[in-house]
Amino acid sequence: MNSILLRLKLGVLLITLLFPVLTFAKTTWIPISLSGYTFIVPYIPSEIYAAPTKLLPSKTYLSWDDVLHASRYQIYGINHNGDWVLIMESETNRVDFDHRFFGYQEIKVRACNFKTCDGVGLFASTSVTGIIKFPTIKYTHDALGRLKIVSDSLKGNSEYDYDAAGNRKSVEGQDK
Incomplete structure (x- = not known):
């Protein structure tokens, strides 16, 4: 005993x-x-989770309605070969678009239970063609090799100014 x-x-x-x-x-x-x-x-329900609803892609994130009793979500993207690949798992119903999402034209999401994602949830998909924007960044240096301008296609420009001794004295623009 x-x-x-x-x-x-x-x-x-x-x-x-x-x-x-x-x-x-x-x-x-x-x-x-x-x-x-x-x-x-x-709690692990025996029924299959419904597909997440209201997938709303924006320029910086993707969100959807919570699925009752879901513990986490898997986010997949279709690659250049036409294959669906797992991009990430999330514990919330929102993911920020970052470098992991580069190159995907369509995203799909499914709910998972506490133990597994296999066979427990239906997928919901959405096109992100033209929605996900990644910055183009260009660095310009002066004749002495110092950073002078950072051009960011999404955030704008930052200009750096230096004193006579070569120390950075000011930054104008986005990187303030």
Whole structure:
């Protein structure tokens, strides 16, 4: 009996230590009481998650409505070979477009449960052709090799000025 009680206590301790590290944003947690101990376990529905709705791409991010009981989301993009590849996983219903999204023309999202993403959620997709904008950045230096102008196609220009000793004294524009 003491062995069972010890194992139960160690199990509670292990769950208590691990789940705060592994928790995801919208996981539904269920408390289960047993012999005076309470366990908290993730709810994993048996039905397949519906596809996320209202995928809204903007110039800087993609967002969608939460899927009930979803723990995380997978975001895929179609590459130049026509293959869908996993770009990232997210614990929220919004992702910022960054270098990982470069070159994709279409994005799809699916909800996942606490244990897996395989076979548990339907995909929703959206075209991002012409929406995702990545900056073109050009650096201009003066005759002494000092940075003079940074031209950013999205943020504008920054101009650097130097004193007689060569120390940067001011920055005009975006990088202030």
